[in-house]
Amino acid sequence: MQSWRWGELKTAFGWAVERVHVIHGGAEAFAQVLFRRRGPVSVAYVPRGPAIRGDAGIIFPFLIAALDHRCRERRAVVLILEPDGPLGLGGTYRDAGFVRGPARFQPGRTVIVPLLDDDPLLAGMHQKHRYNIRLATKRGVTVERAEPTDDALATFSELMRDTAGRNGFGIHERAYYDQFMRESGDDAVLVFARAGGEVAAGAMAARFGDRGVYMYGGSSTQHRADGAAFLLQFEAMRWARERGATSYDLWGIPEDDPEIARGVANAVTRSEGDDWRGLYTFKTRFGGEVVRYPLPMERRYHPVIYAVARRFGKVGGA
Known part of the structure; x- marks a missing residue:
């Protein structure tokens, strides 16, 4: 679900795609982000990602900074990561600026x-x-x-x-x-x-x-x-x-x-x-x-709007 063709498939059915690649300190990370418009705002979703090579503790903050920038540009109320394996961050979700998501979008x-x-x-x-x-x-x-x-x-x-x-x-x-x-x-x-x-x-x-x-x-x-x-x-x-x-x-x-x-x-x-x-x-x-699979990680940029969107079923995966 982080493949190029998966992103192209989703663009044909109402999603916008951003691909983020960062390199720092001998490590690199890639995330294909799917954005779904919900009125004036959007939801950002990284299914079965991100992909990290090298020291996750080094590269993850740089990846998140890049993702934050893309999410701000697209007025995202939440960024959801649903990894395909442990990210190896050496800490909790909250240490990385995330909270545990309440529900999976892909099979657990x-x-x-x-x-x-x-x-x-x-x-x-x-x-x-x-x-x-x-x-x-x-x-x-x-x-x-x-x-x-x-x-x-x-x-x-x-x-x-x-x-x-x-x-x-x-x-x-x-x-x-x-x-x-x-x-x-x-x-x-x-x-x-x-x-x-x-x-x-x-x-x-x-x-x-x-x-x-x-x-x-x-x-x-x-x-x-x-x-x-x-x-x-x-x-x-x-x-x-x-x-x-x-x-x-x-x-x-x-x-x-x-x-x-x-x-x-x-x-x-x-x-x-x-x-x-x-x-x-x-x-x-x-x-x-x-x-x-690990549980989803959520980075909530606008908690109140996010809560309303989830209550009315406007937060979903691909």
């Missing part, structure tokens, strides 16, 4: 799978996942890497709508998926799993540096017992490996394990469609490492 945890050769990759999975991948092949499920034509993107968008309606979550508009594929070029793939001549599931995956990422995916209500979703992810991992990635991010699991969340009202078992427990099980059984 994910699963990172090392992209080994096929045999060790399969061996690292839960036996039930290996079984489902082989079951899909046995039942004639096929996976194809599709060109992002209008028809293919329309099919994918319909899968997303079906899945969202079944499970009660929000999705992007069709144009967003189209733009994502255009911006990504050869560093993204659209894959479909077919069973019985019908599209059973679809996914978009991308490569960012040495990491493949499962970005978006959906499935139909038919053929769910054929293991199509398992074979689909396996093929997406193989594509990412071919593109030079050494790991694959399954992009988000629940904040707490199902055993911890059990008993919290509707936190695990939902009345509609798949539940959070199913999502957790599906992703964690591919054999990866569960990674927890």
Whole structure:
């Protein structure tokens, strides 16, 4: 989300982008900042960033000074950092001029799978996942890497709508998926799993540096017992490996394990469609490492205006 093309994608959907690069004392830092206008003011957001090389304690104050300048120019009421790992500041958020944000905008945890050769990759999975991948092949499920034509993107968008309606979550508009594929070029793939001549599931995956990422995916209500979703992810991992990635991010699991969340009202078992427990099980059984991201950091320039904006849902991520 700190990649150039992610910024270009967001500019097509109402965000303004500023890219800040500072070097000092043998260290350097980069932050891609997304600005969203909220009336006469704006919100500044750095998703999965900043990126720091060298001594964070040396470079961070210079980075923040540069970010403060950009935020003042764009009348930002708050700057939100949502790092992809510990920044190594050697102190608290407050020492660095930040407070802990009240809510995440990106998933708090994910699963990172090392992209080994096929045999060790399969061996690292839960036996039930290996079984489902082989079951899909046995039942004639096929996976194809599709060109992002209008028809293919329309099919994918319909899968997303079906899945969202079944499970009660929000999705992007069709144009967003189209733009994502255009911006990504050869560093993204659209894959479909077919069973019985019908599209059973679809996914978009991308490569960012040495990491493949499962970005978006959906499935139909038919053929769910054929293991199509398992074979689909396996093929997406193989594509990412071919593109030079050494790991694959399954992009988000629940904040707490199902055993911890059990008993919290509707936190695990939902009345509609798949539940959070199913999502957790599906992703964690591919054999990866569960990674927890740091909490968001907020630098509030205008606390009163910020409080009003958050109360009315005007503070959000990308």
